[in-house]
Amino acid sequence: MSLQVVDGQVVRPPAISRFWSWALVVRWPITLVTVALILVVWEIAARTFAPAYVVGPVQIVQEMVSEIGRLSVLSVYTLSRILAGFLIGASLGVLLGLINGAVDSFREFTEPVVSLTYPVPKIALFPALAVIMGYTDVSRVFIIALAAFYPAYLAAAAGSRFVEPTLIQLARNAGLGRARIFLSVITPAAMPRVFTGLRISLAVSFVLAYVAEALGGTGQGLGFRIVFVAQTDNYAPLYAAIACFALLGVLGDRLLLWIGRWVTRGQELEVIGDAR
């Protein structure tokens, strides 16, 4: 990216603001019209010819509003499992990944273990865990953490391994110790990739949370709710619960994206071609 100097200060090129002004004028209305069209067709279909299990957007929103209390409580249960698993798995993944990329000997010891265990689908292990530990929050959080670990680990390892060598040489010449280089040079430089990985980890956490709730046992949560109402002929609550879970997934991803942008401000962050 080319940088401009104005009044002795480095500023971003104006291309971004020009892009946004163009995007606001031309693109947003088209997107809105498209979304509106889809919703209208969906609503009309739901009210006329579509089978009973197709519920229109109006009814879904009505159901979500009237069920807001119950859905919020269930969301808290599910989100706390997701957050616990994600925080444990992803933070371990980032930490070990950063070390893995920065320290050659550590990588040599751990790489084969990771490449051997990475392709094993974690979802498939959950029924075994449920037999061993029971359908408890321990086994649910454990499987979420396990699945969230790998994307974070791999992204952090790639990020810290491919840090611009000049940066490290510069820090070395400035007399910085190994720990200081790791914390002040490698870690920040790896952050864009780390956040790409974290977003995948979070997406995987949502999937595993749903599966871990939906597969069995008893408890509170959106996954339990979805499976339970799916057995009834009452379709609106099903749609409301699914929409709520989907909304949380999108909001969680946006939140992580914003945090990532804030952490990596000044660095370039991949925005498109993102997630998993």
Added chain:
Amino acid sequence: MRGSGTRQVTRGVIGVIVAVGLWWVASVVFVGGGGGRIPTPLQVVQSILMLVTDPDFWEATAVTLGRGLLGLLGALVVSIVLALLLARSRLANAALEPLVSILYPVPRIALFPLAVIALGVGALSQATLVGLECVFPLTVALYAGLRSIDRNMIWLARNTDTGRLRTWALMLRLALPSLFTGLRIAAPLMLTLAVATQMFAGSSDGLGYLIQLSAARIQTTTIFAIAVLIGVIGFLIDQGVVLLERLTTAHQRRISI
């Protein structure tokens, strides 16, 4: 690289031995809340050997792969159309690109009960979910590839009166390496989703069902063995995709970055 080749291999082997050792210790020491134990590595290996000689396992694998491939194929068709639209039409791009990026992080697995209600238990609902999951990485990767095509190529096509269909075909050929990037992301999703959807109540065949059957019989060892074998199958599929990429893009390697 500072370490010599042999030292690297030695360290890798030590790492694996330590990991297996830890696993073994855990399987002896740890007793779960359900009263169960983690199977030992030896038990899992024995179980793997039993599974690979069991025709039922291969039948279940074929069922799972068939549904996964069906979903992947559908996703491939949809994503080719979508990516071409996004790359070639400014209107379609403005209309659909924000939708794709907003819908990308939706945990689509939660739609599965709805798919079952609409399409019934079995092949169709399972393949649909696989397709929903695969269509996003495929579209995003292919779209990125189509956008990075050298403009001169498209201008050349236009100036030589190449028809619209042939231009699209040319663009897809040029974006093939990106499509394979997407395929390498989508293939493990395909396998995971095909297995996962077969784990839910009502399913009566496939690897996911085999896993749940083993869980009902308290055969945790078998589940570990199946999971490892799925990992091996996933690895082989990935190698297959890489091979296919080499065969189909040999003429343009190192051109598209």
